[in-house]
Amino acid sequence: MDMVNLKVNGISVSVPKGTKIVAAAHEAGVKVPTLCYLKGVNEIASCRICMVEVVGPRGNSLVPACAQPVKEGMEVLTNTPRVLDARRRTLQLILSDHNKKCLSCVRNGKCELQELCHEMNMDDEDHFKGAQHLPPVDDSAVHMDRDNSKCILCRRCVSMCTNIQQIGVIGANNRGFNTQIGCAFERGLGETSCVSCGQCIAVCPTGALYEKSYIDEVLAAIADPKKHVVVQTAPSVRVGLGEEFGYPIGTDVEGKMAAALRRIGFDKVFDTDFGADLTIMEEANEFVERVKTGGVLPMITSCSPGWVKYCEHYYPDQLAHLSTCKSPQQMQGAVTKTYYAKKAGIDPKDIVSVSVMPCTAKKFEIGRDGQEAAGVKDVDYVLTTRELARMIKRVGLDFRSLPDETFDDPIGESTGAAVIFGATGGVMEAALRTAVETLTGETLARPEFHEVRGQEGIKEATYNVAGMEVKVAVASSTGNARKIMDQIRAGTAPWHFVEIMCCPGGCVNGGGQPQVPASIRNFVNVPKLRADALYRNNEAKTIRKSHENPSIKKIYADFLGKPGSETAHHVLHTHYVPREVC
Amino acid sequence: MKSQTLPFTGTPEQAAELQKVIAELKDQPGALMPIMQKAQGIYGYLPIEVQKMIADGTGIPIEKIYGVSTFYAQFNLQPKGKYRISVCLGTACYVKGGDKIWDALRKKLGIGEGECTSDRKFSLDSCRCIGACGMAPVMMINDDVYGRLTVDQLDGILAKYN
Structure with missing residues (x-):
């Protein structure tokens, strides 16, 4: 197997060719935070939380660690002020349209977004004032609910349903700020041929998806x-x-x-x-x-x-x-x-x-x-x-x-x-x-x-x-x-x-x-x-x-x-x- | 959120034409967009009935088709009227009162953006600049352009279309 040598925060590591930076960093004992990335399921580099600096001859560049493959001699920096600032800004943008009722959230204490905010020492200020989505909860299915006010549009659920299960009853509807994960013609999940497997819940990083509880x-x-x-x-x-x-x-x-x-x-x-x-x-x-x-x-x-x-x-x-x-x-x-x-x-x-x-x-x-x-x-x-x-x-x-x-x-x-x-x-x-x-x-x-x-x-x-x-x-x-x-x-x-x-x-x-x-x-x-x-x-x-x-x-x-x-x-x-x- | 308001009136001939298009294109990579464009050419819009036909014919989940149809502005989920009204809300028209024309038409016709009256006579869309800024505010009804509009002219203009 072709091996590639690189340094992550100064730590030398050797990984197979084609490895993504996030995995190479893991190999070096360095955790790069991620949100949308789920290995083998969702690798679309959309959330930009995993940005790291790669040292280059014409200055360092910010790249998504989940998608960028390693190169021979690469020097990766995962916690510079520029990286931390970029991550914090991205989190601020996500939080600007997030229903932050964590106390009553089913994922309180187990939420990947909450954990990340904790790690990044996020504050409570609204850094980006503007419209907020408060879509109604879709409770039409017998087995689960979808609360898009907690959705961060990472698309893990969509990838799971469409690519792994190959069912595809959920997807991204509309465009830009109006994008919402939902079903065709805005019907409820219960009106579709959803098979109730709940794999969407299993991969959701937040409290947007949860079982109907008894x-x-x-x-x-x-x-x-x-x-x-x-x-x-x-x-x-x-x-x-x-x-x-x-x-x-x-x-x-x-x-x-x-x-x-x-x-x-x-x-x-x-x-x-x-x-x-x-x-x-x-x-x-x-x-x-x-x-x-x-x-x-x-x-x-x-x-x-x-x-x-x-x-x-x-x-x-x-x-x-x-x-x-x-x-x-x-x-x-x-x-x-x-x-x-x-x-x-x-x-x-x-x-x-x-x-x-x-x-x-x-x-x-x-x-x-x-x-x-x-x-x-x-x-x-x-x-x-x-x-x-x-x-x-x-x-x-x-x-x-x-x-x-x-x-x-x-x-x-x-x-x-x-x-x-x-x-x-x-x-x-x-x-x-x-x-x-x-x-x-x-x-x-x-x-x-x-x-x-x-x-x-x-x-x-x-x-x-x-x-x-x-x-x-x-x-x-x-x-x-x-x-x-x-x-x-x-x-x-x-x-x-x-x-x-x-x-x-x-x-x-x-x-x-x-x-x-x-x-x-x-x-x-x-x-x-x-x-x-x-x-x-x-x-x-x-x-x-x-x-x-x-x-x-x-x-x-x-x-x-x-x-x-x-x-x-x-x-x-x-x-x-x-x-x-x- | 877009909702369907008018009943579907597709004919067997239209369905046959769509099936032919699907059969021709479905095995090509990236066939969905061309099929959707041709389907809209046949029906004028892409209601659930048409998207279902595309889903059944291609094996592509209907949600994916709907996602594409709501992502691109070129696809309509509502039928277009016999007369298609397009009100310019570009910068020049807007500062000259295009928004008042827009509001007045919505009220008079009782429909919103992208919708069609129940008699399928008029449909209403906004647009961004038709290259007639000197005549702002402007609107088009099919190929007719109306400029230097005021709200009180609208009844007279609409009356010309039957």
């Missing part, structure tokens, strides 16, 4: 003595939540999370991982049935509600490929209000079923048709990982000093197969563990399928199962889903079984997970660190196959019969509807 409703239900309030937590929540309490990225806080939920006052603390094991039982069975009976192949997973909604909008002619299985959240909710309700002798109408998810599309999913196994909604409220953190803080729990606790029976026990659902490839691996043993009738020596692990956007593998070649594919992000689906639509897809997750890297990187500031995200593979924690959790489990989960065996023996039974179909399966692109 913390108050959940706390009110807990305070109501007539309500039996149960909670379930998705696999990825346990490896994201800790970040909100100062733990390093990739820390598994499963035990403390269970303890926190109990102390918040939930009557039962269940685990979506049980629902995930149930999903595997049904999905593996559905796959085996499709293979045996010549059903529609490839079969595609249906755990990710953002992916399902994407398929309904953009590939409505391909819905027969989707597994009819409900997602783990909905299966867990469904057995909560049927199986558990009966066992506990509680009227399902008196149960408030809450889920904690790394996901914003889950807020959409609970309102879908065909998600009411007991005649009432399977899940009543969805909280994101971020909301759970806020809730824990609000009720005054010292999270770090909590003991490690476990989940409640009879729908809290789970396997290593379930916990890896949160990583791209995890559902495929979990399903293979069960499907292969079902098809061969033999026990796998090592229940691991390394080919489908890892952070690549599309992974493919072929397995020989009982004399049959099984070709599988795994994709994460709707941009990659598009590549898979175009092949399926064209009839050229070689696969039998496909896993698709809406968010890049899978649920560990979901739109409801703690936001990681660009200053960290630009240099650390966040989804990988979180996924590694899930695989460690899997390794630590004695039972790593869904069909070996004793609680799963029990629910089939006591209630569901066998996978794919009439009861299972009524409780655990659903249907899909074609939607338009708009």
Whole structure:
């Protein structure tokens, strides 16, 4: 590799050719502040916060460190009076049209703009008097709001939606001072074919984008003595939540999370991982049935509600490929209000079923048709990982000093197969563990399928199962889903079984997970660190196959019969509807 | 914020013409602007129905098309009237009272910048200098130029257009 030598603030550093100054400075241990720049997502050098001085023969020039590649012998100065003055001026301009109600802002204390103002010692004066935008909040979507009064027009959300997810329902409208991020013909986000993935929220540096929050409703239900309030937590929540309490990225806080939920006052603390094991039982069975009976192949997973909604909008002619299985959240909710309700002798109408998810599309999913196994909604409220953190803080729990606790029976026990659902490839691996043993009738020596692990956007593998070649594919992000689906639509897809997750890297990187500031995200593979924690959790489990989960065996023996039974179909399966692109 | 006020009256012939344009251009790099220009040539403006046709035909998200249509002044989101009124608000016309002509026309026609009357007779735009500063303040209705205007002449001028 061609290396380039340069100096950053006098510190010598050698980096590969083509490296941008911002990364070279990081290599030299120097932080260059950024706002619009998000590596691999948004590299448009529009905000001008990252300006640095480059020493030149005819005087020094100011260049954007996020976009300028390094040159041999380059001398970069990142904190001269000229640089600091330019940055401060840019911040003053941004603040001149920013709604500075930080105290009541959802990002207070976690805002990249606020942090920058703090670092730059900004004052409160209006340096540029003039018009200010105070656009109304777009609250038309079921999963999130957009408050453009907090928007700094960095376009990270637009790049994420358009280039990574390749959906493009948001963009910059109008021109100059009137520029606003919004939807076509100024419609609300809820009127478009937005799939609710929340990746726009995940990359927003300020409080312009945030999930619709149900913390108050959940706390009110807990305070109501007539309500039996149960909670379930998705696999990825346990490896994201800790970040909100100062733990390093990739820390598994499963035990403390269970303890926190109990102390918040939930009557039962269940685990979506049980629902995930149930999903595997049904999905593996559905796959085996499709293979045996010549059903529609490839079969595609249906755990990710953002992916399902994407398929309904953009590939409505391909819905027969989707597994009819409900997602783990909905299966867990469904057995909560049927199986558990009966066992506990509680009227399902008196149960408030809450889920904690790394996901914003889950807020959409609970309102879908065909998600009411007991005649009432399977899940009543969805909280994101971020909301759970806020809730824990609000009720005054010292999270770090909590003991490690476990989940409640009879729908809290789970396997290593379930916990890896949160990583791209995890559902495929979990399903293979069960499907292969079902098809061969033999026990796998090592229940691991390394080919489908890892952070690549599309992974493919072929397995020989009982004399049959099984070709599988795994994709994460709707941009990659598009590549898979175009092949399926064209009839050229070689696969039998496909896993698709809406968010890049899978649920560990979901739109409801703690936001990681660009200053960290630009240099650390966040989804990988979180996924590694899930695989460690899997390794630590004695039972790593869904069909070996004793609680799963029990629910089939006591209630569901066998996978794919009439009861299972009524409780655990659903249907899909074609939607338009708009 | 621009909003649509008049119903879309596109014909199947216009749609067929647009489909032909899209089929011809869509695989070229940078096809969006020429397609939008030709679409505006066919329909006179780019309402949601037309932008949707472009989106469906090209696979480009409609928001991107709308973003382009609101960025460039050359694209109209409102239909133009049979008679297109263009009031100069350039420096010379402005100091000679162009703003009063502008305000009076907006009031008389009941429409704002870029809009069209519901009978589609008049549409109203402001412009910056048509090269007739000696006659300020001026306005144009289609190709007719009216100079040294006063507010009380406007009724008489509008009455000439039916």
